[in-house]
Amino acid sequence: MTPPEPQSTKWDDLTVRLISSAAMVFVGAIGVILGGVWFQMLVVFVTAVMVWELWMMIRPKEPTKGMLLAALVASVMSGQLAEGSFWGMLLFLVVPVIGVTQLKTEAKTFFFFALGIQIAGWGLVHFRIDYGFFWLLWLMSVVIVTDIFGYFAGKAFGGPKFWPRISPKKTWSGTVAGWVGAAIVGFIFMLFTETGLWFMLVSVALSFAGQMGDIAESALKRRMGVKDSSTLIPGHGGLFDRFDALLGASLFLIFVADIVDVPGVVW
Template identity: 55%
Template sequence: MRNTSSSIRSGPISPAPNSPRSWRATAPATGGSVLSGRDGGGVSVTATAGKWGDLRVRVLSAAVMAAIGVVVVWAGGVWFHILVVFALGVMVWELAMMIDAARPTRAMWLAVLTAAVLSGQLYTPEIWGFALLAVVPLLGALALPRHRLLFATYALGLQLAGWGLVQLRHDSAALLVWLVLVVIASDVLGYFAGRLLGGPKFWPRVSPKKTWSGTIAGWGGAAAVGLGMVWFAGANWSIVWASVIVGFAGQMGDIVESAFKRRMGVKDASDLIPGHGGLMDRFDALMGAALVLVGLMWLLGPAGVGL
């Protein structure tokens, strides 16, 4: 593998014995009225006001994240490196806090170490750079009191996905835009199809709301993005099947994070983003998709996935 001047070419889940906890506040949302009672249609005024208040917060948070993402992706270079390094540090902090919230200082040091290691890895010759990626998983596994293998595996996967995002942006902004569009299309079409069609659950023990109809619709959304790349960007037809695989990887990224949170007994990775939870809650699908895309491009080369 190469440094940043290189190309990409180069058990069942059950609740943990931890005391259940949620990072989210349990108080009613403050974005609307807290009047009690029901309106003429039999709908709770409190619930309705809280629902719309939370929606406003979610939309505002999403708009801010989108604006930052667009600007930094457009700028590229060191600015994109900084964003990825910061995000990975936060995600590792969330990971450690979900496992052992009683020791926040330890989680913070793991986050700082992650940022330092990834920063060094991006500018280090390939063999030493990838050796650095083992530092945080190993030290975290030694420091944490439980779920050591889970932490090590997840932390390593996050770092590899972050490295992949940097390499994709270095090769071409269009690659990164395509990846993001695949994840968004899969998520949006899957959500609405699942809500409208319902049907059998995809993996009820881990993610009770996900349905097969939504999952398959998500594949269709990813394929549509691939077709758009063929028609409008001149990519070859291989990108259609690659889009479906990457879209499914994004869905599994979401499933894996849901399984991890269920195992830890938490609702959200953290409460850093108002109305959304944590960074892992928002970018789990993107990280899963990036990890698999990097693997595909390493095995097949860009031409093998239609790029």
């Protein structure tokens, strides 16, 4: 008699996800702590891979063009991060424009996502340079804690879906739990700065921006009919799947830093 196959549970992917997450956190933490060219190289690599994944979701049968675009992204990002010029950011249009010329469908999709990915990467690097390790640690902590609280609350409590047409797995319980986690992070960091309780609200807003980055990538995958951006990371899919929330948070923080006086805490 053939033994029955083991039943899958909603926690089946937890071990793989934790191992992959630990590895990514370790590598990311080293880059963030070292800063400088080390963090820049890490961001350049991740940004280039995400643009490649974006291309492959749209045109999976043309991998060579995707790799060429990724190499061009790495070149442009390296030059721009070294120069640090605002006007040099116009170079970020190079890959989106070239991509548009190669696409008969989803050209606008590639243009805006590729541009957003590069600007978000630029923002992370310059936030580290301009404001120091402390505030980048806050940014990453909010994104990570939002994901952790959201994952466990969504798995444990379930309930109504947050946006079922776009991301059928995300629930309101997980979304709100992410906000709670972000508020806790904001409160902890508030204790070591001269900010007030309003900083908790900024942390929640940053959490929401990260969640919208996640939603945007989910909408893209749904539009392209794919489950993951790639299979590079066991349990997580691709780098785009893992860092979509960080992209959304980075774009939000670029806007906030322009209107709020963010004190530099250099390390």
